[in-house]
Amino acid sequence: MLDIKFIRENIEAIKQVAKDKKIDLDFDRLLAVDKERISLRQEVEQLQALKNDLNAMITKAEGDEERKEIIEKGKEIKTKIEIKEPQYKKIKEEFDALMVKVPNIVSADTPVGKSGEDNVEVGKFGKIPEFGFPIKDHIQLGKDLDILDLEKGAKVAGYRGYYVKNEGVSLMMAMMMYALNKMIEKGYAPMIPPTLVKGSALFGTGYFKGLEYDSEVDEVYQVASGDKEADGKSSKEKKFLVGTAEPSLLAYYSDEVLKEENLPLKVCGYSQCYRSEIGSYGKDTRGFYRVHEFMKVEQVVLMAADEEASIKMHDDMLAISKEIHDELGLPYRVLSICTADMSAGKFRAFDIEAWMPGLDRWGETGSASNFTDWQARRLNVKYVDKDGEKKHVYMLNNTVLPSPRPFIAILENFQQADGSVLIPEVLRKYMPGNMEKISPKK
RNA sequence: GGAGGGUUGGCUGAGUGGUCGAAAGCGCCGCACUCGAAAUGCGGUAAGGGAGCAAUCUCUUCGCAGGUUCAAAUCCUGCACCCUCCGCCA
Secondary structure (H helix, E strand, C coil), X not given: CCCHHHHHHCHHHHHHHHHHCCCCCCHHHHHHHHHHHHXXXXXXXXXXXXXXXXXHHHHHCCXXXXXXXXXXXXXXXXXXXXXXXXXXXXXXXXXXXXXXXXXXXXXXCCCCCCCHHHCEEEEEECCCCCCCXXXXXXXXXXXXXXXXXXXXXXXXXXXXXXXXXCXXXXXXXXXXXXXXXXXXXXXXXXXXXXXXXXHHXXXXXXXCCCCCCXXXXXXXXXXXXXXXXXXXXXXXXXXXXXXXXXXXHHHCCCCCEEEHXXXXXXXXXXXXXXXXXXXXXXXXXXXXXXXXXXXXXXXXXXXXXXXXXHHHHHXXXXXXXXXXXXXXXXXXXXXXXXXXXXXXCCCEEEEEEEEECCCCEEEEEEEEEECCCHHHHHHCXXXXXXXXXXXXXXXXXXXXXXXXXXXXXHXXXXXXXXXXXXXXXXXXXXXXHHCCEECCCC
16 A cells, blocks of 8 residues: 555556556546545534534533524534535545555566566576486476375365375475574574464455455455354454465554664564465466465565665565575576566565476576565554654565475475485485485385 | 453553543653752653644544444444453364
8 A cells, every 4th residue: 555645646657557567447536536535524524523512512501492402503413424424434435445456666676567478587596407317307206205295185185285295294394494594593583473364464465455355366265164262152253364474474563663773673484375376277287386285484574664775675685585595506596576477565576486407497486575665554564763753664575485396496406316306405404314315215 | 162351542540421532650751959860849741634834723533343312431232352260172
């Protein structure tokens, strides 16, 4: 969400951003509704002021006659308010619904593009391995090593379900522990956040495109039945499964006013993530690449409202992802995300993609985003600056390490001629017996 | 599954229909006293929105949403959340 004043003053620029982000929004209607909203509110407030005056007069009224007269007058005004107020509320609702769809502006270095094809590669790192033997993809490796069972996953969990087994479990948990410790060493406070949350956390971070959950467009699972509350009755409030720790970590601070000297706040979260993949029918239907649930370590930062500093912070966060890919020994590239591939709230975004030899392509293993104050307005998170002024914080987030895709990259990049897979050195200390490789079962 | 208590300003907490945006204390800010500080004394101090250069004026808000009433922190209904006890369970 943006400030309405900012929208009024920069309407042409915002119209252009919306076009670039492929967001269809009637800005002329928004401005018209804004005007009407203001005039109706003023009318209502004037009537309320009048009513308040009369109420105060009643207590001082002398005699029943005077009282009666004032009460009559008050009723008259109340009737007027009862006509105007619903008009105001209706226009306010329309205003709010339009406001939440207004996209954030983008950074000067964000490429303008028509689709994901126009994302710009800004760096390529590591060496794509050359194999002197016929290679397998992660599906085959998972089977041969007996560490990944997609058939049983589909049997029990349905489409995109999976079981990780045996050394695969150790490897995956080692990845998570490595990522978590890395972040703690970098000064991020670790959290295990809730993954079953109220709608407000998802609205506030922009995972609902409108004011309410819309199962047609929002890639989020809603839990069908309410849970039992302390009084034994079923909760009527809807609950959702988060697709990343980001909403839970950021909503932790919702409705709070932070102190500037405590900023930036750096937090990382380990959580299970659930994605309905509603917009990706038929995409990546095979394998472990696109699944409905996985584990992930995520990082978020809340900082003072300073665009330049936020760009630097964003780069620093991305640098952590690069360091992790370097340390894992995965070849990767970094993409600057173009407008068309960017969600409404983002100011600047990068994806990191690891090379996956078995799939013979790059695969997204992380995404770093700077939302400036777009999320903070929705979540109502502010801070008091040095001059005592309240401002919305800037919020940034970045993938530290998700469980499935780097797992694929590790299997496919580090497979050996004998069918085994070498464990990246940095992970070995988290493996049972400091295991160095996973060997085929037969 | 059962029984009860609660949600008020930065915090503690009083307030059961108008004099309440709200006592008192703590905290914080200013001033006095002091060489300085502590202690003490005096004064100020909720948030959000709107109009105005400003002084200031004004609207909304006592968990949230409705309702009753000329008038609601206070009465009624629904919802959310927190807590205590018993039972069951990981």
